[in-house]
Amino acid sequence: MTNDKRRVAIIGGGISGLTAAYYLQEQAKSAQLPTEIVLIEASHRFGGKIQTIVEDGYQIEKGPDSFTDHKGTVATLAKKLKVEKQLVRSKEERKFVAVNEELHAVPKGVQFGIPTEMTPFLTSDLVSWSGKARATFDFLRPQGKMTEDQSLGQWVRQRLGGEVLENLTEPLLSGIYNGDIDELSLQAVLPFLSTHSKTSSGLIQSMKSYTRSSDYLTDAEQSFSFVGGLETFVDALVHELTEVKLKKSVRVTNIQKSNHQLLLSLNNQSSIKADAVIIATSHTIAQSLFHEKQLLQELDGIPLNTVATVSLAFDETQIAHHFTGTDFVVSRNNDLSITAATFMNRKWQGTAPDGKVLIKAYIGRVGDEAIVELSDKGIEKVVLQDLHRLVGITGAPEKVIVTRYKNAMPQYTIGHLERVRKSKESLYEAYPTIRLIGNTYDGISIPKCVRQAIESAEQIMQELKDLPSFVIE
Template sequence: MRLTVAGGGITGLTAVYLLAEARRSGQWQGEIDLVEPDSQLGGKIRTVHEDGFVVEGGPDALLSFKPEGVGLVRELGLGDELVAPCGRGVHLLKAGRLRRIPEDFLRLSPGRIWTLMTAPCLPLTGKLRAALEPLVPPRRSEADEAVGSFLRRRLGSAFAKQIGEPFMAGIHAGDPDRLSMQALYPTYAEMERRHGSLTKGMVATQRRSSSGAAPFVTLDRGLGSLVERLESRLDGVNVLRGRAVSGVAVTTVGGSRRYAVRIDDGASIVADRVIVAAPAAAAAPWLDEIASEAAGLLRRLTFRSTGVVTLALDRSSVAQPLDTNGFLVPSSERYPLSACTWTSSKWPGRAPASAVLVRAFIGGANGDDLLDADDDVVVARTVDALRPVLGLAGFPRRVWVHRWPDAMPQYAVGHLDWVAALDRALTAHPGIVLAGSSYRGVGIPDCVRQAKEAVTRILSSGNGPGPTADAPKPGEQLVTTQA
């Protein structure tokens, strides 16, 4: 059997690792291919080590309550490198000033009445409305709902606009009134159904979970260590870097149906099974020939562009105490940044003692104008935006700019129905499996889970006796046919 994985981000890379481990343990025998258009594997995980700084150009953490990410880290022998955040809390930028957000608010709960009433980030009317959350009757309909609608209904407009929307939409770079509650935050929707309110649901959750574990973790040398370790475990895998899939066709070899995975240089790989671990927009044209309905559905998913500007600053040049993990920005602020993480306060060992490291986020729901500018303009406007907020004097020591065009899939209301329709459209092709951030979760743990599910499905669909007489034997040339 020959298995081809199209896409070498964290989903595809994990899938290939799992396939290689299954082959090593004797669960199946055959060839494994990984095709990735970039020269680097790992997708948006980009860790840079320079001058004592640890810079994350993409994600910087794993959610602890989703066990697949941390589980993979431990499976790879990196458990001792897991570190918890050293910072706590977050600020809100309001009227140009930073105001501390109570930690209960970040769990979408008004929390204790004293905490709520003394919070500086909400007006009195907003506090009073949020305090009524336990009395708001639960929604009867089980249909999907927009994130913004859910927040306003449960907690009121002020809490939704000032706290909930910057927190949720900042993660997904989208419009809360278009994003799907069931696809992105099913836990909160379930709290309402089961307990009648978020406040009661949070109390019940805290009673069940008394471990005190950090909600998110990272690796001592950055998440790039995860990619490096996965790459080191790909013995015997045919890895094609810098080459992209251009299409998939059905072919017949030795009387059995197989897939010809076309490469952009005109060559093809003949595979028995294909895991498509690429964004929906990239995967759509690959399936035009064999599954036009699925291709059409894939084209419906929209994406938002984002960027990360990381600044290394002299500690003495920053007047603002960096005593939380950073700050969020409501859309009402008309501020060029959507959020800012104080990396050296959030994680240990990210900067030399004489410096601080901050990550500013651009694009997303706050608009893409800044993303279209040259790096010099992006950096200048980012520094100008941070000067009054951080009390910043002077200029950064170092700057790193990472741009992610069309990187954030927008899970619109009805997203789960869209995924179900995709599954139905591919029933005629059980040998093709879609996995990745476009489908069933956007975070690293979600992608790892989808990789595991894809591999389980592929291997359970029939191992076969190994390579057929017409298939390439281990060690033979990778490219088997020419287009």
């Protein structure tokens, strides 16, 4: 007996896996291709790193709290899910950098840690006059070819000098990419630069050219979230997966070929046969699923960093200094453990009761991951000391939530794009109906995960259309 029905298994129910399931469901319907979609999630809940907690009048994001919606990727999906009205922009954003234990405003026009507007940069107190003078050499020196990947830190140091790198670029980019800036890949972190460097002289002009191009939207600078937090987005996705079989608390342990299909072994001793698989887990889990270890060996070169978020609630009267910002990042030249902090209630409506302050701090710099191993009380103490020194907070917090993310932040080190290309190439050659998605590969933000999920769904649908009918067992 034969059947034309295809089965696609998605491994991982974070934002990548859920989005892939949604687009597969949509495309199978429009192509009228009978398709069974199964999503398998190891934990008891969907959302992966996205987790919003609402309690005692606070709305706390344990993991990610917002996103810059490059090219409106999330907005388009939000519209399909009928939650576009819940998509909200931050109330205000004023970013600061802590240098030598003092907070300095990030000058207007800074993009990805690179100044693009000279007047605000030259009048800022973040960089000394000699540092500013050094940065202007960028206009005079030829840029050279950017064909090969290189260290992002060294490139910026060469173009703009060490002070701009240490006080501006490093704290702002390491906050997002969570790596040692000297190890980070220029091509993976700022992929657009090589195109814009062809027509511009210097790094500042190249970045400016990018911000004026159609690839860049002004919205890209502004943060978005959802009313009720990022879990609103997750819940909306799950709600719309009406044609998808959702399995929770089951882990995929192995994938192997079985006749013309793929056999997925699960940790509950059962198995699932599928025609195609989208793996939406971390790359280390993806590697562990195959007996053929050489297939994804290249991914060994992608280090994972460990961080923790610490949400603390205070009464407004506990904040002594007149810090007016919404966010600050901490340059590595400070004797501080926190790497960044956001005054959540200043940025997002409804995240704290009136008269209260909700701060979300980050710890876990590359080389200082051991701090994440401290007890919750130990972490709270360190974070409170730092907040006291930087923004004058006194007394104990009314609420503290510590969340550890172990080996959760992939670092895009030099050679990243090539590493990912080779891994996908070898896997897809051996398994043409498997795709890898998630923040290890082509972008670490939520919109970039959504984009990868959409592309993988399109590719898998194409592969399915070309498959022969299979025998029902």
